[in-house]
Amino acid sequence: DVKVTQSSRYLVKRTGEKVFLECVQDMDHENMFWYRQDPGLGLRLIYFSYDVKMKEKGDIPEGYSVSREKKERFSLILESASTNQTSMYLCASSFQGTGANVLTFGAGSRLTVL
Amino acid sequence: ILNVEQSPQSLHVQEGDSTNFTCSFPSSNFYALHWYRWETAKSPEALFVMTLNGDEKKKGRISATLNTKEGYSYLYIKGSQPEDSATYLCASDSNYQLIWGAGTKLIIKP
Numbered sequence: 053d054v055k056v057t058q059s060s061r062y063l064v065k066r067t068g069e070k071v072f073l074e075c076v077q078d079m080d081h082e083n084m085f086w087y088r089q090d091p092g093l094g095l096r097l098i099y100f101s102y103d104v105k106m107k108e109k110g111d112i113p114e115g116y117s118v119s120r121e122k123k124e125r126f127s128l129i130l131e132s133a134s135t136n137q138t139s140m141y142l143c144a145s146s147f148q149g150t151g152a153n154v155l156t157f158g159a160g161s162r163l164t165v166l
Numbered sequence: 167i168l169n170v171e172q173s174p175q176s177l178h179v180q181e182g183d184s185t186n187f188t189c190s191f192p193s194s195n196f197y198a199l200h201w202y203r204w205e206t207a208k209s210p211e212a213l214f215v216m217t218l219n220g221d222e223k224k225k226g227r228i229s230a231t232l233n234t235k236e237g238y239s240y241l242y243i244k245g246s247q248p249e250d251s252a253t254y255l256c257a258s259d260s261n262y263q264l265i266w267g268a269g270t271k272l273i274i275k276p
Binding site for chain 2: 056092093094095096097142152154155156157158159160
């Protein structure tokens, strides 16, 4: 019963290529997030969205953009991939309610930029 | 930016032994503390969310405690099994954003 699906498990791209990472959730969650995970560092928030067509910058948005045209889908776009964007990318979603919001994660997309 | 520290960075434990590790977080602007388990090739999954000082939560052989005044949480695993091998992540929740630690990688030796 997969709840958050990331389109690609592994990708290899060349410097300068445009890269799309897709994320779909089937839990009707309002909130969606894109993180990257690098060795020795905690998860770092790239962008998040609280509603359709709405986006907010996280801690490290430079070099990335996002799109949320439908509630269930949140796409991360690298307009011109660079080697320092080689990383594990995690998508997550959560309900928008009172109390601490527990995240449901996808399995991750490992991107290598050559 | 708040810092969340997890220690140790990695840990090898003999099957059957019990173990514990630490998450330290700034006690100011505290709202909740999250623990997640991330097994290789799988999605991180939520273990616990704790909000109250002195809170203790348990899920099978895994338990966690919270001290919000001094800013730390312990995760305990009793009688480690191979399926406990994973990276354990904690995150401090200020009700505005989550700040994540780098994780403790636990390897259970058979």
